[in-house]
Amino acid sequence: MNEKFLEFVPYSSVINPSFWSKVVQIKLDVDKLHECYRPIWGFFTNVDSNTYRTPLLEIDSTSFNLTCPEAVGSLYIKGHFVNKNTIESFKECDKAHILHNEGLNIWKDIISGAALDNPSLLNKFFILAFAELKKYHFYYWCLYPCISKLKLNLTSITNLKDCGSFNEQEVLNRLLEDYLKLDNNQKQFFLIKRSDLKVQTLNSCFSIKTKENILINEDDYFFCFSDPCMTDTYAGWPLRNYILFLLYYCPKLAGKSVNVISFRIHRQESQTLCDNSIIFTVRISNDIGPLEDFVNEKDSWIGWERNEKGNFGPKFSNMRGSLDPVGLTQSSAELNLKLMKWNLVPNLDLERNHSTKCLLFGAGTLGCAVSRSLMSWGVKSITLIDGGKVSFSNPVRQCLYTYEDSLKGIPKSVAAVKNLKEIYPLVDAHAFSLFVPMPGHPVGESLLKQTLETVKEVEKLVKEADVIFLLTDSRESRWLPTVLGSYYGKIVINAALGFDSYLVMRHGVRQFPGPDTIPVEENHGNGVKRISGENLGCYFCNDVTAPGDSLHNRTLDQQCTITRPGVSMIAGALAVELAISVLQHKDGGRAAAYYKTENVEVFSSDIPDESLLGIVPHSIRGFLSTFSQVLPATQRYKQCIACSDVILNEYKTRGFEFLMDIFNSSKLLEKITGIEEIYKNIPEYQSISSDEEFTD
């Protein structure tokens, strides 16, 4: 007689893009650089939909759920997922070793009795993967461990409904009813007692203790399993591990002929039926020797999936197109920062960056560079104030604008926000196209109402902001934001450009009203001096003249950005790096500045309380002609025209009225602060910053 063996159809994996999306998220948020061995759910179905004839194991976004997901018709099995860090370690994994281990895990669940109580443990899978996160390329290889070399002599295949015991519809209906009452785990492998045709769970028939002298005979039961395979002639993959289980719990079945029911469901109109189930009558081979030895043999387990080409090898999935692109872009954008945290700066508080609200005065060369750099640092809330429009000369220097914007003459702030969103759709950017009132630029009667509204708007924006950047092109335009930033105790970062030099600084941050202590310079040792964050000066502290109408009478050159192009890129980058260093400093804006009086660098080692990212100087002055930088620090000036108590008090008590007085006459600032007198006594005083004003 020509022997015929029952053949088994392996699972094919179907991985939903939503799974990969979760993988990316978990990799970035949880696993990071760890290669976690992470439990996941997979599911198959024994419902014959007449579409897929191949047994599918599906993986989707619910696969990472902690508890077993529920879905009608789906049977969940447990697996594990390992996401390797590199393609090399993915390739270099010992696949045979993994297979053997995973197989033995099934064996362990059998002999421990775990699979007796939870038969679904006989169905296992494993996914080895490498996710190339930046490209959304996924390499993966699925394993469904399964005992091999366990041969089943096929003697007959009978449709369930054609079998004498089951040929009444009523019996089949009751059988299905009982089956559906089983939970997910018991459904996968169960028994039907021949005597009463009732469904029984494995643990109601077998027991660890009785397995050697179990009383059941091969004909007492139909050995049932929910079969993912829908063909009439083959069985699904799970049957083999079931047979292994049966041989362990009822050794005398070896060499015997048994009836196995490949339990399948189908739906006809509104009815659910199980009459498409199949009975395989098979004789279990008895030449395998002791099971313990058998399962430990080198090649007794099989199960690595073949790829699309039919070879044993990984599958590849390019998810660029199918993952939600906006979600993709978010996780991609965050990847660099997360890698920075995982690898280099573990205490980096990325949430701090994400939640910081930045307000930028000026959307010119500096404003564009600063907002791009903020976005790179994960800052999401960026508000831009600028009254100008994109002109033809802007795009080549202002890195957020295009020729098209200049052609349309779009307001700069609006164009900047539009283009920030084109770079990163999830940025929370806002535009305010308005001119900030300035000292010495009188406000006529007709503009009074509009000026009041502008001031209110600016006050509101400053109050809401965490960090304020002063990036405008004139000294006087920095006055109002400096006063407001100082009054509300905000971090203020200032950048100003010269032809081939730049100044980037942070303003002191202190409480107002508060004790008006006299600033003291402290010796820190090693030739290093220290100024507390409260006592650091503002942009105007070094300057005893009131900001007049410096826009007036500017010659052609001064209207323009006559700067070496590198100046604004460097100053913009440094302004953001300084801001982030301050944000990541434990004292925030109140972090002390250290400096050396001699013209030498300050080394981190000189400074006890630097930021996570390094030192937080008061100011950075750079010179492209010598490619050099110095880090001067200065105290706040008690008679400063912008940050002194006398000015903040005037603003507090007289508000808009005070501001209007200053807009109408900047000389008043000198009177209020008393520097008028000082000014008279310094005949040749030159504004330090006067030659650094022609930014754009």
Next chain:
Amino acid sequence: MNEKFLEFVPYSSVINPSFWSKVVQIKLDVDKLHECYRPIWGFFTNVDSNTYRTPLLEIDSTSFNLTCPEAVGSLYIKGHFVNKNTIESFKECDKAHILHNEGLNIWKDIISGAALDNPSLLNKFFILAFAELKKYHFYYWCLYPCISKLKLNLTSITNLKDCGSFNEQEVLNRLLEDYLKLDNNQKQFFLIKRSDLKVQTLNSCFSIKTKENILINEDDYFFCFSDPCMTDTYAGWPLRNYILFLLYYCPKLAGKSVNVISFRIHRQESQTLCDNSIIFTVRISNDIGPLEDFVNEKDSWIGWERNEKGNFGPKFSNMRGSLDPVGLTQSSAELNLKLMKWNLVPNLDLERNHSTKCLLFGAGTLGCAVSRSLMSWGVKSITLIDGGKVSFSNPVRQCLYTYEDSLKGIPKSVAAVKNLKEIYPLVDAHAFSLFVPMPGHPVGESLLKQTLETVKEVEKLVKEADVIFLLTDSRESRWLPTVLGSYYGKIVINAALGFDSYLVMRHGVRQFPGPDTIPVEENHGNGVKRISGENLGCYFCNDVTAPGDSLHNRTLDQQCTITRPGVSMIAGALAVELAISVLQHKDGGRAAAYYKTENVEVFSSDIPDESLLGIVPHSIRGFLSTFSQVLPATQRYKQCIACSDVILNEYKTRGFEFLMDIFNSSKLLEKITGIEEIYKNIPEYQSISSDEEFTD
């Protein structure tokens, strides 16, 4: 009797956008910061087209022609154009003074006899303007100086054809024929002798010498002028200066009644006619006293044009929309650079920047920043080589890409070129999406042909380039361009990033083959040392290991740009500033580097032959954690694996074959250069640059 005076209709100015376009061009290319008093042409017509009834003085692109333009029907007059540098100086100009001066210029032309020979000098104009170049806003005010208070009693108005003398068509035809034979200057004012009805020029009747005892009577002549005015009742503006002229050359006309012909032309079907000309019979007032005194009186001249509101004041023209936008964008983009040259660096060779061909290896964070900065410096030819595609994580850090580009996964080089053109349509940018072969990355048989083609392409691009930027993300990808740059003697600028540090350097430039002199470090004095440009090292000179397959087995972090965002912006900006400094140095790439051995800045004053823009260091190393920069310089290494003679000789003799050997085994480099031996003797040698390689 109710006295009636002849009234005069002033010119209205019509300025063609093409004129403003020329103004911009001349301002940028010629006048620069000078406020030139520049002669221009204006034109009017005495052809009645039945469309414009108002006398128009037109200005267009031909107005700046040196010789009088010609156009049928148009009468050209001379004027002057002054373009002020600021709106303030425009406003502050003394308009009364200008008027008086321009009026007296007419008087001078009368008394000198210039207007006798060239009557068109009686028609003058002046344009005072301020061009806000960046916005294409033009403020201007036209003046048509004209003697005032010269009253003409109007006694009759007669159509020319109704006048007894002219009522035969034949006469009119001959008259017109004679008129058309006059040149542009004589046409504007002339005479018709009553006796023979023939046209006569002014200098055929009057003379400076005879003016006191001139014999002609008021009835001897018809006093004709080409009249821009087309109404039946008013005369055009030119008549008054004509009367002044007549009073000077024939004083006895004062108080007399004269016939003035407002000479006009019209076209009827194919015929040109002058029968719409008008004879004003007027009596010239005789109460003005001596002419010399009269013209010098404070208010004897008038002529500033009224603006659209009917007030005396400047007109405003917003030319954003009507000037050719691409031309606009070009002149706008160049404005900043021209201003830099005019104001600050007079010897700056902008043409050098414009004509320099730059080749960029790498279009990642550095490549994007560098190409933007090059464009800002006026570099027009930018070629990018990059084999990658825009990924989702790129746009927030790589300043040429958008979310849209990442969605489409466009090759980086292609996207970069596309976006450079969106910024500045006139850029001459080219993309090569290819991977540069690298040492230690073996080339299989199947890729041999493609690799040969790639190498040929890269060789060609290097040969054509003037400056080569190495901006890739691995050490080995810099090898081939370093060898080629060295072989062809190109300026090579290299930038590499660490987490919070950067290295920007230039490679030495020397002739190959040339004398293989031993590099010498020279003492320059003041603790400063000097290395000649020929003896400066390349990126590999400090490094004794061959560039292996550093991409292999990179962990997740190393595949990505884990750099503080500021690092690439700063390094990109510095790379370009260094390149431009070198280009503007008299010795170009062979400029010597000066450095101090102690860790102190090099001051420009220490260096005798710095660039126009400052010093040209060998390298710039910056550290964001301390916001500091140092400028080390190193000599070239005789056994360098990239720039040494032995390597260049191998390349020269064996070409592609040699390169292939190196691609297949980088260790060969150590053997060829003999550093294999050295390497063995330095047990713990660490590549200086190995931690600075993970750029993108």
